[in-house]
Structures are given as structure tokens and as C-alpha cells.
Amino acid sequence: MTTTSPELSDATAIPATTDLLGQPLTPSEVALLDVYRDLKTLVAEQELAPCAVSNLRVALSAAAVALTDLAIEFEPLTDHGC
16 A cells, blocks of 8 residues: 655655656545556466456556556556556
């Protein structure tokens, strides 16, 4: 889960409490970022059935589009099979 501490995001040098433009995230945006990160973790799971991982990739790509549109996170998802 994302916290309000000044820890750095996985993909950028911007604190996880701001978007890519440096604006503070709303509670809803933080929740969306948490969902995105949780989906990335689930897609990487080795014990899930392939049908589940396939559907999780669809959800991950949709969440990624939303985060990109909001300028919160930008990350190519090719490493995750999306």
C-alpha cells in the first residue's frame, strides 16, 4: 500500500504522494495507484492459473491507462505481458 511517507516510487524519483508534475495526489488517486501496484504484484505470481493472470493483465493495462491519463505513473507494461 502507498503511504504518505516521502518514500520514492518504484519507477520514478518523485515521491509516491505526488503525480509526475509534482501535484499532490488525492486519496482516490492514491487508491488507484495502490490497485495498480497490487495488480503488478499479482501478474508476477507464479502460482496463479494462466486464465487468472490473463484477466489480471487486462485489468493492469486499464489501470495503467488511467494512471497515465492522470499523469500519476508512466511505465511500459511489456515486461508484464501487456
